[in-house]
Amino acid sequence: MSVTVRVPAKVNVQLAVGAARADGFHDLANVFLAVGLYDEVTVTPADGLRVTCAGPDAGQVPLDRTNLAARAAIALAERYGRTPDVHLHIAKDIPVAGGMAGGSADGAGALLACDALWGTGATRDELLEICAGLGSDVPFSLVGGAALGTGRGEKLTALEVGGTFHWVFAMAERGLSTPSVFREFDRLAEGRDIPGPVASQPLLDALAEGDPDALAAGVSNDLQAAALSLFPELADALAAGRAAGALAALVSGSGPTTAFLARDTAAAAEIAQALRTSGTCRSVRVASGPAPGATVVGDRP
Ligand SMILES: C[C@](O)(CO)[C@H](O)COP(=O)(O)OP(=O)(O)OC[C@H]1O[C@@H](n2ccc(N)nc2=O)[C@H](O)[C@@H]1O
Ligand SMILES: Nc1ncnc2c1ncn2[C@@H]1O[C@H](COP(=O)(O)OP(=O)(O)OP(=O)(O)O)[C@@H](O)[C@H]1O
Structure with missing residues (x-):
């Protein structure tokens, strides 16, 4: 079994x-x-x-x-x-x-x-x-x-998500450890007042409406500055994706993968190709979301 x-x-x-x-x-x-x-x-x-x-x-x-x-x-x-x-x-x-x-x-x-x-x-x-x-x-x-x-x-x-969002992901040459990125966030935040984290309503609306332009305007990542501080070359990948027409370019979570929002599948393919030849990343993948969570796909007796 x-x-x-x-x-x-x-x-x-x-x-x-x-x-x-x-x-x-x-x-x-x-x-x-x-x-x-x-x-x-x-x-x-x-x-x-x-x-x-x-x-x-x-x-x-x-x-x-x-x-x-x-x-x-x-x-x-x-x-x-x-x-x-x-x-x-x-x-x-x-x-x-x-x-x-x-x-x-x-x-x-x-x-x-x-x-x-x-x-x-x-x-x-x-x-x-x-x-x-x-x-x-x-x-x-x-x-x-x-x-x-x-x-x-x-x-x-x-x-709620009202449509499919098309993404390109650029994998970096090396990894970043999640705890070290949070530690760098703390170091950069020293002496500053950090407000309590709040979800952005315009962003939630953009997801619900399936509107890629509105989503692009609303994406944000408070760990991005910390990831870039530890891994400055990620800025080159972000710039390459933006230049190739990405609606938004950001570090994914604690990084170092960079994520690019595309208007549609054709745009995603173009951005992916530009990133592949840019010399700013190790590999490139295209994927869309939302995707279902953990699912049993097979059981053998
Ligand atoms: C960066 C994200 O991937 C964004 O989704 C997550 O916040 C990280 O989630 P994760 O990898 O499942 O992290 P965990 O295994 O829970 O924690 C790893 C380490 O990340 C830091 N950590 C994680 C989550 C959180 N809310 N605050 C933290 O400071 C802590 O140093 C913790 O020891
Ligand atoms: N099943 C697993 N697959 C990958 N890494 C694992 C696994 N179990 C433990 N690890 C350890 O966790 C570390 C982080 O790997 P992971 O791929 O989960 O990072 P991540 O995608 O950056 O995580 P997150 O986005 O949740 O912060 C790895 O360097 C590895 O040592």
Whole structure:
């Protein structure tokens, strides 16, 4: 018996970041949009817990119990008083350490796959609670679509989306660690008054209306200055995408992947081609959103 779950990547169309909290996290107004780049997690019963990974970035993925897929299986098994004796295989297409929630996707995927394999009968809320324990982005990987994340990003409210948005993503030559980008945000914010994070109503309206121009006018990322400070060359990728006609160009989440909003599929293809030849990035992908959250795509008896 095996179960395969497909899970999307995300882009943050708004990432408003508040001051550091006592627990080290930051309160966010995090407007997530799931996009059609996917990892697939397949779970099969085994003698013990084992993780394997295939894909272009597979070499950078830890295969021990720190892997978010392994942590998800362990967390679910603990809750239901069983041992996590499974082989988790990750077919990885989401860039690693790219700010697109690749590890989070694998955590949500493994959780849903193990839940289906073991027939735990866990409720959606229980699964979401386990997701929140694994990481701030993991609940959104489970639900997909578009959502506003508050708290540290784990408290979700689903958002209406009135159309398809076309994106181009430029992968950078190296990764950026999420904690170090938040630390740089704190350093840059020193001595300044940081307002509480609030979702932008014009941005939420743009999503609901499916209006790419209005979305382009409303996107923002409070971590962008920190990501650029740690990785100044990202400015060259942003400029190349803008010059190629992107409606908006921004760092995705904590970066270093850069995201470009295109008017339609033809424009996306043009921007992608321009970025590929620009020498400002390692690789380029085109994807549209919203995409569905973690979904069982296959089970074999
Ligand atoms: C940058 C984003 O990807 C935007 O969606 C997320 O905020 C990060 O989510 P994530 O990778 O799931 O992050 P977690 O695994 O929960 O936290 C990793 C580290 O990022 C920092 N962190 C994360 C989320 C948050 N609201 N405030 C933080 O300061 C903390 O240093 C934390 O130790
Ligand atoms: N299943 C996994 N896939 C990828 N990385 C993982 C996984 N499990 C743990 N990691 C670790 O997490 C780190 C961050 O990887 P990930 O691809 O999740 O970054 P990210 O997309 O920037 O995350 P986010 O957007 O949620 O901040 C990696 O460097 C790796 O050490």
